[in-house]
Amino acid sequence: MASHRKPRTRIPAPRTGHGRRTAVGFTTAALASVTLLSQSANAAPGDPRPASQSIEKVKEKVDTLYHQAETATQRYNAAKERTDQQRAKVDKLLDSVAQRTEKLNEARRTLGTYAAAQYRDGGLARSAATLLFSDDPQDVFDQSHLLDRLTGRQKQAVDNFRTQRTKTAEERRKAGASLATLTAAQKQLKTQKKTVQDKLTEARRLLANLTAKEKARLAAIEKKQAEEARRKAAALAEKQRQEAAARKKQQEQQGQQDGSGGSTAPSAPANSSKAAQAIAFAKAQLGKPYVWGATGPSSFDCSGLTQAAWKSAGISLPRTTWDQVKIGTRVSTSQLQPGDLVFFYDDISHVGLYIGDGMMIHAPKPGDVVKKAPITEMPIYGSVRPA
Numbered sequence: 160m161a162s163h164r165k166p167r168t169r170i171p172a173p174r175t176g177h178g179r180r181t182a183v184g185f186t187t188a189a190l191a192s193v194t195l196l197s198q199s200a201n202a203a204p205g206d207p208r209p210a211s212q213s214i215e216k217v218k219e220k221v222d223t224l225y226h227q228a229e230t231a232t233q234r235y236n237a238a239k240e241r242t243d244q245q246r247a248k249v250d251k252l253l254d255s256v257a258q259r260t261e262k263l264n265e266a267r268r269t270l271g272t273y274a275a276a277q278y279r280d281g282g283l284a285r286s287a288a289t290l291l292f293s294d295d296p297q298d299v300f301d302q303s304h305l306l307d308r309l310t311g312r313q314k315q316a317v318d319n320f321r322t323q324r325t326k327t328a329e330e331r332r333k334a335g336a337s338l339a340t341l342t343a344a345q346k347q348l349k350t351q352k353k354t355v356q357d358k359l360t361e362a363r364r365l366l367a368n369l370t371a372k373e374k375a376r377l378a379a380i381e382k383k384q385a386e387e388a389r390r391k392a393a394a395l396a397e398k399q400r401q402e403a404a405a406r407k408k409q410q411e412q413q414g415q416q417d418g419s420g421g422s423t424a425p426s427a428p429a430n431s432s433k434a435a436q437a438i439a440f441a442k443a444q445l446g447k448p449y450v451w452g453a454t455g456p457s458s459f460d461c462s463g464l465t466q467a468a469w470k471s472a473g474i475s476l477p478r479t480t481w482d483q484v485k486i487g488t489r490v491s492t493s494q495l496q497p498g499d500l501v502f503f504y505d506d507i508s509h510v511g512l513y514i515g516d517g518m519m520i521h522a523p524k525p526g527d528v529v530k531k532a533p534i535t536e537m538p539i540y541g542s543v544r545p546a
Contacts, residue, residue, distance in 0.1 A: 217377070229451075231351055232508075233508055235355055236463075239348055242344040249337045262323045388532070388536035437545075438520070441514075441529070448529075461510050461523075483502075486545060487544045488544045514531070
């Protein structure tokens with residue numbers, strides 16, 4: 160048996176006696192080697208991926224991760240807002256508990272004074288002690304013979320003690336429930352923060368693994384997409400001008416029919432002054448970095464920027480895109496005016512501030528800065544006019 164074994168350290172040459180089996184195995188190995196060498200010739204050193212692989216797929220994956228991160232950012236913003244509100248509520252309740260406890264202690268001290276007096280007089284020492292230390296003073300108060308012997312002041316002190324004790328217990332119950340809610344909100348905040356960080360880490364990893372050649376191809380694709388977005392934005396702006404001219408002409412014709420002559424110039428939009436202030440603020444932020452969860456002044460995320468811009472004009476907006484889209488007046492894309500908020504994607508995870516001519520100012524994504532961009536570079540969900 161031993162004489163028929165093949166050495167493990169040596170690949171035997173094809174043998175006629177083994178016929179087709181050996182030839183097929185050798186051919187398969189040879190083809191695999193040729194394929195491997197061909198791939199190696201096209202791949203960059205250290206890159207496990209053939210350079211011929213679609214960089215579009217990588218870009219699509221990275222864009223998806225950034226989108227998911229932005230959606231998670233809005234959830235984080237909502238969770239943080241709830242956490243901050245709940246923390247403020249807890250602080251207020253704890254202050255109330257402290258104040259109520261002080262009132263309870265004062266009532267207890269008053270009863271202690273009466274108990275001491277009764278003890279000196281040999282009267283209600285035992286009853287007063289029972290009153291002070293009983294878990295349920297009502298058991299003591301219900302004893303008519305004790306109440307009959309209390310003076311008006313003493314009865315008032317007892318009533319005050321009962322009231323303060325009940326209110327203190329209720330305040331402590333509320334504080335405990337509020338603390339539990341705060342703990343849950345903090346846990347949700349932590350979860351959303353981790354989700355954002357995980358998505359961004361994965362996107363950065365994919366980009367870091369690109370070769371110089373692939374990064375150049377990716378930049379070329381992004382440039383082409385940006386040019387297409389600008390072309391669409393220009394077409395949109397032209398459409399807006401045509402529709403505005405048509406509306407003006409219709410108003411003039413209507414004015415002639417009703418006798419006004421149609422000479423009255425259309426009044427400026429009611430929000431034009433405030434919108435101009437919001438836009439001026441946004442322009443002053445150009446070049447500042449996008450940071451998820453940031454509301455300024457040195458960095459912003461998308462809804463943090465629009466919130467801060469309109470706040471500078473005296474208009475208070477909610478924190479998240481999901482809440483901002485609910486305020487103001489809904490407007491169509493063709494009737495956008497400077498200052499309007501434009502929301503993107505079906506999940507309403509991004510927002511920009513419209514500045515006219517199909518352009519907006521927005522905080523795009525991690526690694527980028529506040530910039531001007533065509534509103535056509537992302538799928539539009541809808542628009543609102545805040546004021």
